[in-house]
Amino acid sequence: MSNIGEKIKLYRKRAGISQAKLAEEIGYTQSAVYSWEKGKAIPPLATLEEIAIALEVNFFDLVDLKNDGELAEQHISKYPFDSPSPAERAMGYISSLLIDFTEEGINKVITYIEDLSGNPKYNLSLGDSSKLRKLFESSKESNETSSEG
DSSP states (O other), rough: OHHHHHHHHHHHHHHOOOOOHHHHHHHHHHHHHHHHHTTSOOOOOOHHHHHHHHHOOOHHHOOOOOTTTHHHHHHHOOOOOOOOEEEEEEEHHHHHHHHOOOHHHHHHHHHHHHHHHTOTTTTTTTTTTHHHHHHHHHHHHHHHHHHHO
16 A cells, blocks of 8 residues: 555645645645545645645655556656656655654764765775776676576
8 A cells, every 4th residue: 555645744744834735735625635644545646746846845755666656657757857866765765764763863874874975885986986897897797698698
């Protein structure tokens, strides 16, 4: 089951917008917004796009590629350059986890990420650029080998 409604509620509350205000901004009733947030219905694709704009979030903050595949595919076919990068998907996931963290917990996560970003093992933009080239070449070779077999 999709959690689009939970995400609408989360981002609406973060934006400090009431159900009635969101409904007004997108041309629906408050009861429709309530129904979406409770998971009783899912808004149509165009409406989800309007909700994302109204809440100032990316469409993929509301729609999960894995769980809401059909809606995601419809959106991607309409806007192929709006697909989230792996980093954007990770940020959306991390963001959803951080909701219940204390400030101390959030600071600890930031410290971990900063530590990882400074390590060439995890950050391809660091260190010798030949590592990136080697990674690319080995990937290319394995693809050629698998296509020959």
